Amino acid sequence: MTTNQQILLDNRPQGEAEESNFKLVQSPLPTVGEGQVLVRHHYLSLDPYMRGRMNDAKSYAQPQPLGEVMQGGTVGEVVESRHPKFKTGDSVVGMGGWQEYSLVNPSEPGALRRVDTTYVPLSYYLGAVGMPGVTAWYGLVKIIQPKAGETMVVSAATGAVGSAFAALAKARGCRVVGIAGGAEKCSYAVNELGFDACIDYRENPDIKSMAKALKEACPNGIDGYFENVGGYIFDAVLLRTNAFARIALCGMIAGYDGQPLPLANPALLLVNRIKLEGFIVSEHMEVWGEALTELGGLVAAGQLKPRETIAQGLAAAPAAFLGLLKGKNFGKQLVKLI
Numbered sequence: 001m002t003t004n005q006q007i008l009l010d011n012r013p014q015g016e017a018e019e020s021n022f023k024l025v026q027s028p029l030p031t032v033g034e035g036q037v038l039v040r041h042h043y044l045s046l047d048p049y050m051r052g053r054m055n056d057a058k059s060y061a062q063p064q065p066l067g068e069v070m071q072g073g074t075v076g077e078v079v080e081s082r083h084p085k086f087k088t089g090d091s092v093v094g095m096g097g098w099q100e101y102s103l104v105n106p107s108e109p110g111a112l113r114r115v116d117t118t119y120v121p122l123s124y125y126l127g128a129v130g131m132p133g134v135t136a137w138y139g140l141v142k143i144i145q146p147k148a149g150e151t152m153v154v155s156a157a158t159g160a161v162g163s164a165f166a167a168l169a170k171a172r173g174c175r176v177v178g179i180a181g182g183a184e185k186c187s188y189a190v191n192e193l194g195f196d197a198c199i200d201y202r203e204n205p206d207i208k209s210m211a212k213a214l215k216e217a218c219p220n221g222i223d224g225y226f227e228n229v230g231g232y233i234f235d236a237v238l239l240r241t242n243a244f245a246r247i248a249l250c251g252m253i254a255g256y257d258g259q260p261l262p263l264a265n266p267a268l269l270l271v272n273r274i275k276l277e278g279f280i281v282s283e284h285m286e287v288w289g290e291a292l293t294e295l296g297g298l299v300a301a302g303q304l305k306p307r308e309t310i311a312q313g314l315a316a317a318p319a320a321f322l323g324l325l326k327g328k329n330f331g332k333q334l335v336k337l338i
């Protein structure tokens with residue numbers, strides 16, 4: 001193998017992202033220098049945050065540069081090593097990006113981590129036992145701080161983050177209610193993921209009907225909310241919050257193409273003395289060890305059964321990514337490269 005297929009960000013979206021924003025190219029396979037390793041990617045992770053980085057806008061992270069390989073999480077195997085701590089055949093997780101191979105300097109903090117695939121499949125290190133799982137853990141454990149018997153609600157409930165949130169909250173003795181798009185996702189949430197109830201937002205397309213559905217699913221009100229979507233779903237949840245509820249503001253995917261997401265009744269934050277905290281999981285590396293240990297244990301015990309949607313081949317990545325932004329994925333969205 002002498003070439004490396006890559007997908008670059010070619011131009012920035014105007015409104016909705018499109019396949020024409022990306023460009024597939026062939027590059028020569030890089031030569032491994034002293035202290036470096038060459039990783040062959042088995043799976044590429046597609047994540048909603050990538051949409052924000054496609055814009056040249058001020059945010060918590062630098063924009064994805066134009067003409068460069070799309071950044072992103074990868075799992076794979078070391079195929080050549082000139083680093084003393086890695087050997088050929090090691091299974092690794094890193095940030096290799098949208099390409100078949102990446103050249104990594106493992107001495108850089110967070111660049112590459114060896115993983116054990118004895119009990120946890122390699123791909124799970126991009127989902128339930130990876131960044132999305134830790135995201136759910138941080139929002140639940142550090143921000144919401146649930147107590148047994150409390151009611152937790154999560155939007156984008158069947159996705160990579162939402163499904164891990166359910167398992168973690170159930171393990172703490174909470175009632176867990178999901179909000180997801182479509183009857184199939186909702187029945188999967190209840191029957192496979194352990195949610196106590198799941199509300200189909202497509203059947204409840206406005207604040208009033210969503211608030212009514214939440215009242216039925218959460219008879220004791222809402223104590224903790226893990227927000228992934230924004231918009232009227234957020235407004236409806238606020239109407240059902242209990243005094244001293246906690247909200248982990250993780251994502252607002254309904255606005256990632258630039259749609260404004262005004263809050264209908266922000267006074268409820270005051271009236272209900274709500275704690276609301278936004279967070280970025282990569283800024284809390286101190287919890288990753290503890291979180292990954294718990295998440296790996298839940299997977300091994302069968303208490304967290306994540307689902308994956310797998311696109312085949314690098315060229316399929318742009319369409320799969322656009323699908324993720326429209327809810328076409330069912331669970332963690334991956335691209336399988338070999």
Ligand SMILES: NC(=O)c1ccc[n+]([C@@H]2O[C@H](COP(=O)([O-])OP(=O)(O)OC[C@H]3O[C@@H](n4cnc5c(N)ncnc54)[C@H](OP(=O)(O)O)[C@@H]3O)[C@@H](O)[C@H]2O)c1
Nearest residue numbers: 048135156159160161180181228250251254279280281327
């Ligand atoms: N703060 C952090 O550090 C951090 C880290 C990771 C992820 N996140 C955020 O966490 C959220 C979930 O990420 P994930 O990786 O687990 O993705 P995911 O849930 O696996 O996939 C995204 C899901 O969002 C839902 N969605 C898309 N557009 C929507 C819309 N307009 N209205 C309502 N729902 C919509 C779809 O589910 P339905 O079909 O059910 O609507 C879709 O399947 C995202 O907001 C992401 O940005 C934040």
